[in-house]
Amino acid sequence: MKKGLIIGALLLLAGCSSTIENTYYQLPAGSNVARVESAAGTGQPMIWVEQVTVPDYMAGNGLVYQTSDVKYVIAANNLWASPLDQQLQQTLISNLSKTLPGRLVAGAPLGDTHDTLSVNVTGFQGRYDGQVVVSGEWLLQHQGRLIKHGFNLTLPQTEDGYDALVRTLALGWQQTAQQIANSVVSLN
Numbered sequence: 001m002k003k004g005l006i007i008g009a010l011l012l013l014a015g016c017s018s019t020i021e022n023t024y025y026q027l028p029a030g031s032n033v034a035r036v037e038s039a040a041g042t043g044q045p046m047i048w049v050e051q052v053t054v055p056d057y058m059a060g061n062g063l064v065y066q067t068s069d070v071k072y073v074i075a076a077n078n079l080w081a082s083p084l085d086q087q088l089q090q091t092l093i094s095n096l097s098k099t100l101p102g103r104l105v106a107g108a109p110l111g112d113t114h115d116t117l118s119v120n121v122t123g124f125q126g127r128y129d130g131q132v133v134v135s136g137e138w139l140l141q142h143q144g145r146l147i148k149h150g151f152n153l154t155l156p157q158t159e160d161g162y163d164a165l166v167r168t169l170a171l172g173w174q175q176t177a178q179q180i181a182n183s184v185v186s187l188n
Helices: 002-016 083-100 160-184
Strands: 024-027 046-053 062-066 072-080 114-127 132-144 145-156
Touching: 024 160, 046 083, 062 160, 083 114, 083 145, 114 160, 132 160, 145 160
Parallel strands: 024 072, 046 114, 062 114
Antiparallel strands: 062 072, 114 132, 132 145
């Protein structure tokens, strides 16, 4: 009798449990379509976005949320649609292509003459106080010189939810790309 009650209770609990669905997010690439021209023959070097690295805790599938000054939570059901480092590299290439007309920006080396850009992202998360953090540093190899700059953006998240979080993260990443583009333009 006891065995039958236990099995019945387990079946009842299994029937009442709900399945939690995963939600997948992709950084928006922006709404403007850029016209990319070949930089060959313009005298301006091409830019190879060599890599974008993220810390191990951000390299997984889950979006990251900072719940205190020392505690981070990785979402179990709100996931990146593709690896974050790949999304950051692809959107950086897209954003730099839009802000640097006349230059070819790519994820692979192009010919013998090119600048090389690598980015190390140290913060890319929502925060307990309603802010979004985008931070790290970038290194540009330009004509034998190394140029290194940090970035540390804190943007307000104007709405609740993961959709708003991803849009605000994308805005911060776009602003970072603009800072990089401004530095590249000032080199000439």
